[in-house]
Amino acid sequence: MANTFSINVESVSRVEGHGDLVLDVKNKKIEKLQFRIPESPRFFEAMLVGRNWDEASHITSRICGICSVAHTSASVKATEKALGIQVSEQTIKLRKLVYHHENIQSNALHVYFLAAPDFFGVGSVFPLIETNPEIVNIALRVKKMANDMVRIIGGRAVHPIRIVVGGFTKLPTTKEMEDMRNMLISAYPDLEKTLEVLKTVRIPEFERETEYISLANDYEYALYEGNIKSTDGWEINDQDYLSKINEKVVQHSTGKHCWASRDSYMVGALSRFNNNYDKLSDNAKKYASELGLKAPSYNPFMNNIAQFVEIVHCVDDSIRLIDELLEEGLDEDKKMADIKIREGRGVGVVEAPRGLLIHDYTYDNDGKISKANLIIPTNQNYANIERDMEALVPTVIEKSEDEIRLACEMLIRAYDPCISCSTHFLNVKLTNKE
Amino acid sequence: MSGKPKVGIFGFTGCGGCQLEILDAEDKLVDLASAVDIVHFTEAITEHSDDYEIALVEGSISTNHDVERIKKIGSIAKIIVAIGACACTGGLNCLKNLYGVEKAKELVYGDKKDWIDAIETRPIDEYVKVDYYARGCPPNRFEILQIVKALILGKKPEIPNYPVCVECKRLGNTCVYDLGMTCMGPIARAGCEARCPSNGSGCEACRGVIDEPNVNAQKDLLAERGLTVEDIMEQFNLYNACKKLV
Numbered sequence: 001m002a003n004t005f006s007i008n009v010e011s012v013s014r015v016e017g018h019g020d021l022v023l024d025v026k027n028k029k030i031e032k033l034q035f036r037i038p039e040s041p042r043f044f045e046a047m048l049v050g051r052n053w054d055e056a057s058h059i060t061s062r063i064c065g066i067c068s069v070a071h072t073s074a075s076v077k078a079t080e081k082a083l084g085i086q087v088s089e090q091t092i093k094l095r096k097l098v099y100h101h102e103n104i105q106s107n108a109l110h111v112y113f114l115a116a117p118d119f120f121g122v123g124s125v126f127p128l129i130e131t132n133p134e135i136v137n138i139a140l141r142v143k144k145m146a147n148d149m150v151r152i153i154g155g156r157a158v159h160p161i162r163i164v165v166g167g168f169t170k171l172p173t174t175k176e177m178e179d180m181r182n183m184l185i186s187a188y189p190d191l192e193k194t195l196e197v198l199k200t201v202r203i204p205e206f207e208r209e210t211e212y213i214s215l216a217n218d219y220e221y222a223l224y225e226g227n228i229k230s231t232d233g234w235e236i237n238d239q240d241y242l243s244k245i246n247e248k249v250v251q252h253s254t255g256k257h258c259w260a261s262r263d264s265y266m267v268g269a270l271s272r273f274n275n276n277y278d279k280l281s282d283n284a285k286k287y288a289s290e291l292g293l294k295a296p297s298y299n300p301f302m303n304n305i306a307q308f309v310e311i312v313h314c315v316d317d318s319i320r321l322i323d324e325l326l327e328e329g330l331d332e333d334k335k336m337a338d339i340k341i342r343e344g345r346g347v348g349v350v351e352a353p354r355g356l357l358i359h360d361y362t363y364d365n366d367g368k369i370s371k372a373n374l375i376i377p378t379n380q381n382y383a384n385i386e387r388d389m390e391a392l393v394p395t396v397i398e399k400s401e402d403e404i405r406l407a408c409e410m411l412i413r414a415y416d417p418c419i420s421c422s423t424h425f426l427n428v429k430l431t432n433k434e
Numbered sequence: 435m436s437g438k439p440k441v442g443i444f445g446f447t448g449c450g451g452c453q454l455e456i457l458d459a460e461d462k463l464v465d466l467a468s469a470v471d472i473v474h475f476t477e478a479i480t481e482h483s484d485d486y487e488i489a490l491v492e493g494s495i496s497t498n499h500d501v502e503r504i505k506k507i508g509s510i511a512k513i514i515v516a517i518g519a520c521a522c523t524g525g526l527n528c529l530k531n532l533y534g535v536e537k538a539k540e541l542v543y544g545d546k547k548d549w550i551d552a553i554e555t556r557p558i559d560e561y562v563k564v565d566y567y568a569r570g571c572p573p574n575r576f577e578i579l580q581i582v583k584a585l586i587l588g589k590k591p592e593i594p595n596y597p598v599c600v601e602c603k604r605l606g607n608t609c610v611y612d613l614g615m616t617c618m619g620p621i622a623r624a625g626c627e628a629r630c631p632s633n634g635s636g637c638e639a640c641r642g643v644i645d646e647p648n649v650n651a652q653k654d655l656l657a658e659r660g661l662t663v664e665d666i667m668e669q670f671n672l673y674n675a676c677k678k679l680v
Contacts, residue, residue, distance in 0.1 A: 065451020
């Protein structure tokens with residue numbers, strides 16, 4: 001290995017996460033390390049200004065096709081808070097249910113389609129169709145199940161239609177609820193097989209303790225609602241996010257960087273796991289233990305394992321929610337809340353699959369948005385990804401450039417920064433300075 | 435090397451949902467992978483190549499860098515299929531144009547706005563010739579697969595050119611106007627199986643309007659409810675701010 005080299009991982013432009021990695025090393029010391037985000041900026045905070053209260057969730061859902069349920073949920077929660085709308089318990093349970101399903105879908109997409117090829121040493125899921133058909137079939141089944149369930153409750157797998165301010169435009173039928181329960185039960189053998197495969201996978205041994213931030217509450221593994229909690233010892237009401245969460249523009253990224261107690265923090269499955277381990281289902285805890293994941297975990301590569309553990313939890317908890325809803329019976333009268341327009345501000349915070357997601361809207365008297373602020377999970381992780389790489393590179397500095405590059409790419413992928421980010425590190429340009 | 439058509443799947447400014455729709459065609463994904471050579475698929479494959487005949491393009495053009503890239507694709511691909519509202523009409527990203535690009539840069543990035551590469555959002559057909567459009571937000575994955583299938587067989591894909599109302603009638607939906615909502619269904623292009631009205635919500639014309647829209651019928655429908663075209667323009671411009679209605 002040369003003492004002095006430069007690694008430039010230039011990604012092809014992508015949709016919601018075009019990222020390049022720039023690493024310059026001189027005499028085995030890092031001279032420059034940047035995770036560049038030249039992704040096309042979208043300007044949602046500008047697009048929202050002047051739009052009606054009932055359009056905001058349709059617009060912000062389009063921030064991300066992978067976690068459109070999360071954006072829709074954060075959005076309707078912000079609007080409901082601003083307008084003082086009280087939704088029914090039934091609505092909250094159904095939203096938590098569809099929320100689980102998107103989390104299963106998104107985590108499965110990452111674990112099986114994007115991270116798994118790394119585990120098998122190939123460039124995509126397609127070669128695995130030939131070499132490991134069983135795991136590909138499991139992946140397709142789990143993802144299809146999750147998508148079908150989002151479709152049943154949300155009306156569409158990408159950009160749900162039925163989840164609106166005040167409740168739902170249409171409820172699933174009892175038969176559909178029973179079908180979903182059967183689908184979930186039939187997923188267990190696939191989860192068991194995945195567990196066996198993941199046990200054989202070697203996760204890089206690397207640790208760097210950082211600040212882990214997620215939602216948390218007393219009654220459940222928080223995904224849809226809760227306080228904002230940090231492993232650095234603070235917990236705040238979600239409406240007060242600005243008292244801790246800071247954003248800044250950095251030149252090498254169209255995505256802003258965030259910080260709270262330190263210069264960087266992590267959000268996502270591993271943060272949720274670290275903050276809320278004791279609220280996981282017993283089954284999910286068993287999976288975690290078999291895969292060697294313990295709270296707190298300071299290994300960012302374990303984020304993939306935490307995502308899989310969450311799939312198990314979401315399957316378990318979905319069955320519980322369905323049983324409750326079936327016992328209570330779905331009531332058309334509880335489908336929509338009363339809506340009255342008023343001026344005001346509201347913050348909607350949820351755990352998107354990739355972490356803490358914040359929508360903050362201010363409405364005028366006519367129910368039009370006058371100001372919007374959005375904080376996206378991946379932005380919150382950018383600074384932490386850089387800090388992790390600064391710590392990771394010296395541990396692999398004696399290896400070949402290919403191995404160093406792969407280690408950095410795998411680290412970025414472990415964060416699941418977005419579907420395209422995680423696979424776009426393909427147009428790799430590697431130049432030796434000497 | 436097989437004689438299978440080489441396909442590239444590309445993403446521009448958008449949410450990634452269209453490429454996800456393709457990945458969501460779980461049942462057909464393995465078939466698709468065996469019928470074509472996917473040489474470039476930004477969301478799923480590490481390896482990639484610039485040798486392709488068919489380009490499936492998602493997203494709108496909203497930076498100078500986007501312009502360079504779409505032109506390059508235009509110079510390589512023999513057939514370009516625009517996928518999703520952003521590629522077909524500019525989609526929701528065009529709301530930025532209404533606000534004003536410079537103003538938007540300032541609002542979001544403040545005094546650092548000069549670091550940001552952003553131009554007025556446009557659909558891809560303002561820069562390259564588009565052969566087929568798989569419209570919608572999100573597009574219909576079965577329609578995307580149908581188009582690809584037709585192209586493999588050397589046939590012309592059939593894209594609906596009738597309004598969403600036709601699909602609602604076929605499905606026996608209660609008209610959402612009768613539920614007290616507004617709807618673009620009378621002039622919006624079908625092909626989505628009237629997804630929004632079927633789920634209790636008004637159509638927002640995410641697939642754009644049909645080629646010869648009966649705007650008068652829409653006006654009459656609105657007039658019966660004391661509304662004008664202007665009243666629903668906001669709803670229409672959610673996905674069509676870059677296109678003029680009539």
